Amino acid sequence: MKNKRLYQLAWEATSAELVAEPNTELPRSRAFGGSRRDGRLTLSNRPAILAFVHETHPSHALPARFGKYTLLSKIAEGGMAEIFLAVEDTPHTGRRFVIIKRIHPTRADDPDYQDFFLSEGRISIRCAHPNIPQVYELDRIGGIYYLAMEVIRGHTLLEFVRCCHIREEPATVSSLVCVGLGVAAALEHAHSLTDVDGCPLGVIHRDVSPQNILIDDSGTVKLIDFGVARSSVQEHRTRTGVVKGKFSYLAPELLEAKRPPDARVDVFATGVVLYEALTGKPLFRGSSDKKTLANIRAAPIRDLRSLREDIPRGVARVIHTALERDPERRHASASELLQALDDAAADAGLRASRLALRDEVRAVCGDHTPPEAYLAQHGHIPEPIPGLSPALAARDPQLAYFLRQAGAHGEPQSAP
Numbered sequence: 012m013k014n015k016r017l018y019q020l021a022w023e024a025t026s027a028e029l030v031a032e033p034n035t036e037l038p039r040s041r042a043f044g045g046s047r048r049d050g051r052l053t054l055s056n057r058p059a060i061l062a063f064v065h066e067t068h069p070s071h072a073l074p075a076r077f078g079k080y081t082l083l084s085k086i087a088e089g090g091m092a093e094i095f096l097a098v099e100d101t102p103h104t105g106r107r108f109v110i111i112k113r114i115h116p117t118r119a120d121d122p123d124y125q126d127f128f129l130s131e132g133r134i135s136i137r138c139a140h141p142n143i144p145q146v147y148e149l150d151r152i153g154g155i156y157y158l159a160m161e162v163i164r165g166h167t168l169l170e171f172v173r174c175c176h177i178r179e180e181p182a183t184v185s186s187l188v189c190v191g192l193g194v195a196a197a198l199e200h201a202h203s204l205t206d207v208d209g210c211p212l213g214v215i216h217r218d219v220s221p222q223n224i225l226i227d228d229s230g231t232v233k234l235i236d237f238g239v240a241r242s243s244v245q246e247h248r249t250r251t252g253v254v255k256g257k258f259s260y261l262a263p264e265l266l267e268a269k270r271p272p273d274a275r276v277d278v279f280a281t282g283v284v285l286y287e288a289l290t291g292k293p294l295f296r297g298s299s300d301k302k303t304l305a306n307i308r309a310a311p312i313r314d315l316r317s318l319r320e321d322i323p324r325g326v327a328r329v330i331h332t333a334l335e336r337d338p339e340r341r342h343a344s345a346s347e348l349l350q351a352l353d354d355a356a357a358d359a360g361l362r363a364s365r366l367a368l369r370d371e372v373r374a375v376c377g378d379h380t381p382p383e384a385y386l387a388q389h390g391h392i393p394e395p396i397p398g399l400s401p402a403l404a405a406r407d408p409q410l411a412y413f414l415r416q417a418g419a420h421g422e423p424q425s426a427p
């Protein structure tokens with residue numbers, strides 16, 4: 012809490028006149044050259060404050076140092092996390108691009124957010140599957156948890172479907188079946204994760220949606236964002252019955268909270284994603300969340316083939332089975348969905364090929380912006396704005412200690 016207050020102060024201090032409000036509690040304010048006069052606290056060590064702000068608020072000034080990473084640009088910002096394109100530079104690995112997903116600094120101290128973030132990290136770091144991005148690291152810098160992961164070079168399914176819509180040409184059935192197979196395979200893997208003793212972790216993704224499905228430039232489908240994923244083992248330790256994930260893709264049983272959800276909620280969400288991508292229209296989304304939830308419970312689901320004749324009967328049947336409101340009537344697992352979709356595609360003579368998907372996405376969406384474009388634009392990877400320099404640290408051990416306390420340089424250490 013103290014650190015949070017200090018964050019705000021340091022943050023304000025760079026834009027304001029380095030003057031804090033009267034009676035502000037500023038722990039160890041001497042580190043920032045704090046002095047009180049006439050009830051006002053003045054912070055005079057501007058370099059120290061700037062160093063601190065740049066260390067802890069990199070989005071304020073990019074490129075910025077974040078531990079061994081240089082954050083280059085912000086790709087996305089959700090309620091819980093920020094996603095950056097970054098460069099990792101170590102003497103052994105050399106430079107490589109990575110994606111850094113870290114808890115929003117303003118939420119860094121919130122135990123609920125930390126809990127969700129750590130859950131995402133622990134699940135995704137255990138995944139080793141071609142349809143899930145590789146997570147390199149789950150750690151904490153400056154008190155902020157982060158994930159470092161593989162950069163997926165490509166487009167989201169949402170972008171792909173939107174580009175098709177703009178062109179008034181729906182995506183081909185075979186490409187979308189290929190997407191469905193990739194998502195089902197990723198889910199099959201995640202659902203079957205076990206701990207070191209071989210006990211199932213009972214992972215559920217809970218946020219299968221077009222934003223969380225990427226298609227890379229080789230046509231490989233990647234399921235991302237285990238941000239609200241839970242393992243059933245954890246579920247018992249946290250609040251139950253909390254509805255997470257995007258409303259339009261929620262399975263009906265999640266709205267009832269009669270019994271703990273299982274992996275079949277992901278089967279349902281995959282059904283919604285495929286139905287929408289094939290028809291180019293929302294399935295349950297209404298004009299308000301309330302209407303969306305009512306639609307999920309009861310709105311009739313039109314036969315896919317009445318909306319699009321070129322969908323083979325068997326493929327349509329598989330998707331409708333995934334969309335059964337009663338989980339007992341759905342595919343019992345992502346594995347079953349995967350098998351059923353694969354069989355239906357084969358029976359219909361559909362070639363759900365990765366290369367065809369790659370070519371179609373490229374033709375419809377154009378080339379994506381690769382990380383190297385950053386270099387082309389800037390000419391080089393810029394030096395990050397320096398944090399606390401060793402010289403400053405040597406001159407001001409009190410400040411060095413304080414910055415470590417505040418987490419800017421790893422975990423707290425003993426006072427000098």
Ligand SMILES: Nc1ncnc2c1ncn2[C@@H]1O[C@H](COP(=O)(O)OP(=O)(O)O)[C@@H](O)[C@H]1O
Nearest residue numbers: 087088089094110144161162163222235236238
């Ligand atoms: N590994 C990655 N490679 C490339 N882009 C990514 C990667 N991870 C996330 N993104 C981009 O960032 C967006 C948000 O990431 P996500 O993990 O879904 O965060 P949130 O929890 O905020 O939804 C994605 O929709 C995607 O565009």
Ligand SMILES: [Mg+2]
Nearest residue numbers: 222223235236
């Ligand atoms: Mg997401």
